[in-house]
Amino acid sequence: METEDCRVREVLDKVGDKWSVSVIGVLGRETRRFSEVKRAIPGISQRMLTVTLRALERDGLVTRTVYATVPPRVDYALTALGLTLLDSAWPLMNWALDHVGEIDKARDAYDRQRPEVPPQQP
Amino acid sequence: METEDCRVREVLDKVGDKWSVSVIGVLGRETRRFSEVKRAIPGISQRMLTVTLRALERDGLVTRTVYATVPPRVDYALTALGLTLLDSAWPLMNWALDHVGEIDKARDAYDRQRPEVPPQQP
DNA sequence: CAGGATCCCGAGCGATACTG
DNA sequence: CAGTATCGCTCGGGATCCTG
Numbered sequence: 001m002e003t004e005d006c007r008v009r010e011v012l013d014k015v016g017d018k019w020s021v022s023v024i025g026v027l028g029r030e031t032r033r034f035s036e037v038k039r040a041i042p043g044i045s046q047r048m049l050t051v052t053l054r055a056l057e058r059d060g061l062v063t064r065t066v067y068a069t070v071p072p073r074v075d076y077a078l079t080a081l082g083l084t085l086l087d088s089a090w091p092l093m094n095w096a097l098d099h100v101g102e103i104d105k106a107r108d109a110y111d112r113q114r115p116e117v118p119p120q121q122p
Numbered sequence: 123m124e125t126e127d128c129r130v131r132e133v134l135d136k137v138g139d140k141w142s143v144s145v146i147g148v149l150g151r152e153t154r155r156f157s158e159v160k161r162a163i164p165g166i167s168q169r170m171l172t173v174t175l176r177a178l179e180r181d182g183l184v185t186r187t188v189y190a191t192v193p194p195r196v197d198y199a200l201t202a203l204g205l206t207l208l209d210s211a212w213p214l215m216n217w218a219l220d221h222v223g224e225i226d227k228a229r230d231a232y233d234r235q236r237p238e239v240p241p242q243q244p
Numbered sequence: 245c246a247g248g249a250t251c252c253c254g255a256g257c258g259a260t261a262c263t264g
Numbered sequence: 265c266a267g268t269a270t271c272g273c274t275c276g277g278g279a280t281c282c283t284g
Contacts, residue, residue, distance in 0.1 A: 006165070009143060011218035011225065016138005018257080021131060034266055043128070045258055050267060060228025071265045072264080081224055088217035095210035096133035102203055103133065106182025140277080156246055167278055172247055193245045194284080 014059070015089060019044055019052040024078065024086055025093070027062065031077040061085060136181070137211060141166055141174045146200065146208055147215070149184065153199040183207060 014020055019041070026032065026040045038049050053076060056062040061082035065075040078086060136142055141163070148154065148162045160171050175198060178184040183204035189195040200208060 007222050008215060008218045009140070011222060012138055012143050012214070013140065014138075015214065016134055016136075018131070018135065021134050038266095046267075047259090048257065051257090058229055058232040059225045060232075061225075066266095069265095072267085074266060081221065081228075084221070085217060088213045091210045091213050092134070092137065093130055095207060096130045099203065099206070100129050100133060103181045103183075106203075107180055110180040110182075160246095168247070169279090170277060173277085188246095191245095192284095194247090196246060 014055070015085075017052075019048055020056065021089065021093070023049070023052050023056065024061070024082065024089070027076060027078050027082070028086065029078070029083070031065075031075050034074050034076065037076060056082070136177070137207075139174075141170055142178065143211065143215070145171070145174050145178065146183070146204065146211070149198060149200050149204070150208065151200070151205070153197050156196050156198065159198060178204070 022041045022044070023037060026037050032040075034049070034053075037053075038044060038046060041049070044052075053062060053064070057064050060079055063077050063079055065077075067073040067075070144163045144166070145159060148159050154162075156171070156175075159175075160166060160168060163171070166174075175184060175186070179186050182201055184198050185201055187197040187199075189197070
């Protein structure tokens with residue numbers, strides 16, 4: 001954890017950013033249209049979906065296929081590289097799922113110990 | 123990837139944030155003092171190290187031990203939970219290390235295809 | 245030595261409106 | 265349908281100064 005660790009962190013930042021994981025998870029092993037991905041991720045704005053997909057495409061993690069139809073249609077899918085990322089991220093995603101409860105409990109315990117600006121009524 | 127996915131993302135955000143991974147990596151299986159961790163992570167400010175460590179402690183991932191000596195001394199170490207996180211994160215960290223090169227290449231190729239505001243001299 | 249308190253800038257992102 | 269363009273706000277986080 002020293003010198004080129006920053007490069008790792010850069011990649012981890014990407015995985016950790018607000019939407020990339022969700023998008024990669026939704027794509028999984030199937031090809032999806034823009035609107036399908038959007039519908040599959042409740043809170044995302046079309047802007048952030050576009051931005052996120054562009055970034056993933058730029059990094060060689062997803063492919064973008066445009067069909068010159070009317071109305072337009074664009075398909076997204078994970079590349080081979082993207083699939084290896086998905087596989088490598090699985091353990092961590094599972095960890096998150098498995099331990100959310102523990103984390104919540106730890107957090108509550110921690111918060112109960114420190115008053116931290118006890119509620120006032122302004 | 124639908125409803126409680128947001129909880130997973132919340133945890134992933136934590137892992138993906140700017141310093142958590144580095145801190146967890148530095149702690150690894152050994153106890154370290156505040157200043158040791160700080161020195162092991164080049165770019166970090168003491169403020170962000172404090173903030174990051176507090177968040178990890180709150181989530182039950184690291185323990186904080188204060189010695190009432192002069193000068194003061196504070197030790198940090200991963201909890202059992204933190205260790206399971208470290209293990210689960212390994213595959214992803216390795217993936218990042220192994221594929222940084224590929225990502226850079228993909229990025230360069232992508233950028234070379236789109237002019238994207240060709241350099242001007244203002 | 246370990247960290248609390250402030251100030252402050254800019255990236256990140258949501259909301260909205262327009263287009264091929 | 266699948267974007268692009270703008271505006272504006274939030275807040276992450278760096279710099280700096282102070283303390284037990």
